[in-house]
Amino acid sequence: MGEELDFAGALKGKKVPILTLDQKWHRLFAIHGKPEAVKELESELNELLKRQGKLNNDLKELKKKKNLLMDNIVQNMEGSTEEASNSSKARKLEEDRQKIDEIKALTESYEDELLELPNKIKATNELLMIKSMDYFYEIIRVNKEESEEIDRWITQVRIELKKNIIRKQNRDINNKEMYAYLHDVLGPEVIDLFDRRYEESKGDT
Numbered sequence: 001m002g003e004e005l006d007f008a009g010a011l012k013g014k015k016v017p018i019l020t021l022d023q024k025w026h027r028l029f030a031i032h033g034k035p036e037a038v039k040e041l042e043s044e045l046n047e048l049l050k051r052q053g054k055l056n057n058d059l060k061e062l063k064k065k066k067n068l069l070m071d072n073i074v075q076n077m078e079g080s081t082e083e084a085s086n087s088s089k090a091r092k093l094e095e096d097r098q099k100i101d102e103i104k105a106l107t108e109s110y111e112d113e114l115l116e117l118p119n120k121i122k123a124t125n126e127l128l129m130i131k132s133m134d135y136f137y138e139i140i141r142v143n144k145e146e147s148e149e150i151d152r153w154i155t156q157v158r159i160e161l162k163k164n165i166i167r168k169q170n171r172d173i174n175n176k177e178m179y180a181y182l183h184d185v186l187g188p189e190v191i192d193l194f195d196r197r198y199e200e201s202k203g204d205t
Contacts, residue, residue: 013125016122016125016126016129016141018045018049019042019045019125019128019129019132020045020046020047020049020122020128022041024038024131028132028136035131035135037123037135038128038131038132038135039130041124041127041128041131043126043129045128047126048117048121048124049121051113051117052114052117052118052121055110055113055114055117056114059107059110059111060109060112062103062110063107065099065103066100066103066104066107069096069099069100069103070100072092072096072126073093073096073097073100076089076090076092076093076096077093098125103119125155179191
């Protein structure tokens with residue numbers, strides 16, 4: 001537990017890019033695919049980012065609506081007060097004021113949520129980073145073990161190869177010496193007969 005706290009402290013202040021927006025991060029999973037824990041956090045982070053974008057767009061729209069309503073109020077307030085008090089203008093004026101109050105309340109709610117979202121996005125992104133790194137480092141560990149095993153196999157094969165090369169050379173040297181002595185003892189004509197005899201018998205097998 002202490003090591004985890006130390007690690008979390010070491011990560012504090014380090015800039016971590018938003019992983020789901022980085023194509024290189026996605027390509028890291030091209031071979032093995034994404035584990036469920038990573039998929040869940042990826043989905044959660046994407047939803048937070050979408051929510052952040054939507055709130056920003058909604059706030060722009062609310063600002064536009066508020067400006068239109070303010071213009072309407074100014075226009076409806078023009079003219080005589082007697083006229084305004086008993087006309088549709090007065091009702092319209094009150095409706096617009098109520099709508100502005102609703103927009104203010106909604107704007108405050110969205111702004112409050114937007115203040116919280118960066119921290120949620122940061123925390124989710126960091127957790128996604130840790131889960132991703134756990135996954136990649138496990139693959140790296142397995143790959144390293146397999147690489148070392150293959151390396152041991154290659155070393156053993158090289159040793160066996162060297163031994164077999166020496167065995168082959170010894171057999172070839174032995175055959176050459178034996179054939180040379182037979183050639184000297186029996187002469188080329190006799191050896192030629194035996195060469196043909198054994199070549200023919202080898203073809204029959």
